[in-house]
């Protein structure tokens with residue numbers, strides 16, 4: 001197969017689709033090539049949750065949140081810990097906060113994609129300030145809804161300007177007279193292909209589906225990477241095209257900066273080896289080490305600094321840790337990221353969603369207790385201890401230690417709120433001051449309250465590459481002297497969501513799907 005087109009887009013994920021859509025609207029001929037089959041169009045956005053950091057929305061205003069690009073940029077810079085050299089990441093951060101309302105929120109509204117009225121307050125910061133205000137918006141229908149609305153616009157072009165090539169892996173970029181001229185690769189059947197194009201856009205996603213590579217890029221100041229890291233991306237997101245861009249002279253930056261999560265469990269019905277599910281850890285659960293001791297001195301609580309959680313867990317003696325809670329807490333707080341385990345939001349079933357919020361998520365509790373070996377449920381502490389040890393087969397949890405850990409916490413809680421002196425409780429109370437967090441966070445009560453006990457064995461799980469191919473604000477790929485490589489662009493996660501690392505060390509959360517939209521739009525503007 002040999003083809004000629006105006007713009008070649010490598011990758012049919014969200015970033016690739018938005019690039020293609022914008023170019024098709026302007027009359028260009030576009031070819032999208034993807035290693036996966038047609039039904040996987042949308043890439044990770046098809047299975048993602050759909051949380052987006054957006055600044056200054058009507059939803060925020062309705063909740064009395066006063067947000068502005070200036071405030072968001074201040075928060076972003078704080079969390080990112082940029083260095084003086086981060087010229088392009090900083091430029092992309094500024095672009096994001098200044099354009100998220102128009103180019104993300106209203107862009108999506110025009111595609112008939114809306115958001116839940118609740119605005120969540122995530123990544124508030126721990127030792128480093130994060131989001132000063134709630135700005136995490138959830139797509140009603142998850143990001144799968146955005147993908148399907150986009151496809152409804154794009155696919156009609158297939159009869160004319162759009163060529164779709166599936167099950168075909170790009171192996172190299174081609175080049176003539178210092179200009180990138182397309183790509184070569186092979187289909188799943190091993191048939192070679194070449195596509196020639198005026199311009200090429202790399203939209204291949206990140207590299208965190210390649211766990212060996214995640215380990216190689218593990219932040220050096222965190223010590224050795226944990227022996228076990230679950231895969232929360234996709235094996236096709238392997239970094240092969242990052243290397244190819246580098247071979248062509250493009251610059252890769254911030255490859256050590258990744259947005260992994262602290263609480264993964266193996267997918268009970270995996271599609272590929274090592275596939276994990278990322279839990280939204282329960283704020284009220286005690287986070288314990290392999291022996292059953294509470295990790296500290298700073299107790300680990302989600303929602304403040306994900307990067308800190310990963311760093312702490314990566315430095316534990318064993319590659320796993322435990323979340324200890326009870327059924328009462330699990331019903332209110334336990335959740336799993338992604339559309340698969342949030343069917344009420346994905347399928348836009350309002351009454352089902354409200355029922356789960358009010359009466360607890362019995363569906364997810366039953367599903368995990370039935371299917372996940374890591375989700376251990378027991379009637380009493382000695383039974384729980386036995387089950388925990390039989391799961392790890394290392395007898396590491398000591399019953400006396402476990403009993404003391406829980407009793408110490410429960411005794412403190414039982415003293416009453418005027419004598420509470422615990423950082424986890426302080427943060428729970430702070431979180432509960434914000435309406436949507438209150439709905440999903442229990443008021444502090446003892447763990448041993450007669451409700452069945454739950455222990456969840458968790459490992460670190462990979463997710464997003466914050467670093468990647470360095471680009472300027474036109475999404476042009478830059479060489480080591482920061483000059484654009486003629487004919488080559490990079491968008492979405494491949495480009496570290498802009499500039500090869502728009503988030504720096506930490507994301508304010510929900511900056512990824514929007515980052516795909518913004519980088520794709522900029523590339524398309526530059527190409528037309």
Ligand SMILES: Cc1cc2nc3c(=O)[nH]c(=O)nc-3n(C[C@H](O)[C@H](O)[C@H](O)COP(=O)(O)OP(=O)(O)OC[C@H]3O[C@@H](n4cnc5c(N)ncnc54)[C@H](O)[C@@H]3O)c2cc1C
Pocket residue numbers: 010011012013014015016033034035036040042043044045047048049050051052168169170171203204205206232233236237238240241337338339464491492493494509510511512513514516
């Ligand atoms: C479970 C889950 C939940 C998430 N939740 C959120 C969230 O709530 N908010 C948020 O902002 N982000 C979230 N994310 C992250 C977000 O979904 C991704 O960062 C984003 O969708 C990446 O889009 P992309 O187009 O850059 O790359 P991808 O979606 O990874 O698409 C890349 C495409 O390129 C193709 N490809 C790769 N290499 C080749 C090759 N050599 N040849 C041909 N094709 C190739 C792949 O097959 C794939 O289709 C989540 C991710 C997951 C997995």
